[in-house]
Amino acid sequence: MIKNILNLGDAALYCDFGKEINKEINSLVIKYFQTIKDKKIDGINNLTPSYNKLIVSYDLKKTNFKNIKNVIENITINQKENLSSKKIEIPVCCDNSFSLDIERLEKKLNLNREKIFDNFFAKEYFCYMTGFIAGMPFLGDLDDKMRAKRLETPRVKVPKGSVGLTEQFANIYTFESPGGWNIIGNSPLGIFDSTKDEEPNLINPGDTVIFKKINMDQYKNYND
Numbered sequence: 001m002i003k004n005i006l007n008l009g010d011a012a013l014y015c016d017f018g019k020e021i022n023k024e025i026n027s028l029v030i031k032y033f034q035t036i037k038d039k040k041i042d043g044i045n046n047l048t049p050s051y052n053k054l055i056v057s058y059d060l061k062k063t064n065f066k067n068i069k070n071v072i073e074n075i076t077i078n079q080k081e082n083l084s085s086k087k088i089e090i091p092v093c094c095d096n097s098f099s100l101d102i103e104r105l106e107k108k109l110n111l112n113r114e115k116i117f118d119n120f121f122a123k124e125y126f127c128y129m130t131g132f133i134a135g136m137p138f139l140g141d142l143d144d145k146m147r148a149k150r151l152e153t154p155r156v157k158v159p160k161g162s163v164g165l166t167e168q169f170a171n172i173y174t175f176e177s178p179g180g181w182n183i184i185g186n187s188p189l190g191i192f193d194s195t196k197d198e199e200p201n202l203i204n205p206g207d208t209v210i211f212k213k214i215n216m217d218q219y220k221n222y223n224d
Contacts, residue, residue, distance in 0.1 A: 015054040026128045030206040085206040093219035098186040108148045125209040135174040135192025137203040154180030161186045188222035
């Protein structure tokens, strides 16, 4: 459960669930996130879940730290209940033009590219959080043998749709952005749509992701 609830600036607090990063703790974070969101508590204007914390922002004209803290402390969560989530298939093309860091990963992981791709596409991934850039999902957990550190020198521009790996996570760049993840492919699927006010993210915390390998022809014709 929540270890502590602490002030974060003048108009926010954060719920601390501990130092560990794993699916069990993150699932609890997401359950609180979903429950508080569904309750539509007066004064709360934003919720931001992370690996093991939940940030709650609020309007000081309507409420305060003490009131929000009291509401959260009195929320009952069923830890055994399954998360409200979706399973989403994401197509990924691993053509050489998209696999920008595959040679680096072969050296760092001591695996050939075929084995790296086999390992990557064989797993189901759990969305811990979205962030850094809008809608970018942080997907875990990579097997120990697939974990590599970030690039020593981050790229100034990572192409939109790039699929990257670092440490225990995979992600998908929803916009062209600076970044230091190890890029192994690119997805033609729109992961974030700012025109959708209610649900701009295709992937949300708690969802499960399966990656499907496609070739370049399938990639080019994906939206036709």
